[in-house]
Amino acid sequence: MKSIVKRRKIWLLLFLFVGLGLWAAHGQKTEAAIVSTNHQKYTYAEYRKDLKQLKKKYPDRCQVNVIGRSADDRNLYEVVLGNTQAKKHLVVIANLHAREYMTTQLCMRQLEYYLKKYNKKISGAKVADVLDKVAIHYVPSANPDGTAISQFGFGAIRDKSLRAALRKMPGSALRWKANARGVDLNRNWAVAFRKGGVRGYAGFHGSKAASEPEVKALVKMVNRIEKNGQIAGVVSYHSTGSILYGRCASNAETKVEQVTDRMYRTAQSLTGYRLMPTESLSSAAGCSREYFLYKRDIPCITLEVGRGTCPLSIREFPSIWRKNKNVVIREAMLFD
């Protein structure tokens, strides 16, 4: 009788040990991700919390800077990945258009993935070696006010007068592309600028070039980076259509055209997105891509992720992730 009890105890202990071991191994394998990509609305509050956690977890691998504030007083963040003193830099801008907020989630997931893989290889190159030579500057959300409108309606805008003005503007909150002042942030850049559109959900160019705080902050960031190094390229994330802009008009500098073409081919080989024809400079008045190409001589491509209408359904995320997961690091590899 005694020995049966003893044997039972041993079995119980053994069971407990094996159980604990399995639990620990599982825990390690599925170390909780910081950035969640399985819910529809990736909010400003969540974005800030994730940035804080990424910085805390990887303090030597990334830097988080506030490069400006939006009209409704939200922070515009820049996340620098890798060597801030590098000679070359790659800039990634997402969510310039409000309802395209899934691009923020995509960039945040990319950031976490590259940080995690820092001492490992992607496509045959060690991530840390690439980032030592080419720092990546992400602006995951260039339009946090507009995003709040698209996610929660005009009530999400805290400033009373901005909110009252918004309610008189044309366009539904859900489909909002502009910022909280009804200006399309991809028509407000100082390239072939001309007035156009009316304040509202999309298409208003602004009262003058770079009138908006979000555009000003991005230009200031670009100027700052270029003081100590070279911006080798810009990757601009929009949605939707699974298409790619990577052709220059004939008045681009040859070198800019060639590098843009290399960036385009890299992105195309990974995503399979369809290449759009060249736009004439006059039809692309005030656009960010044309600003980089023709005003700053910086190669630039635009990826339009997803297939459905914006805001994209979260159901599209897995396929967007599969195609885009290595895009930015592979673009950086072109310059190392």
Ligand SMILES: [Zn+2]
């Ligand atoms: Zn867009």
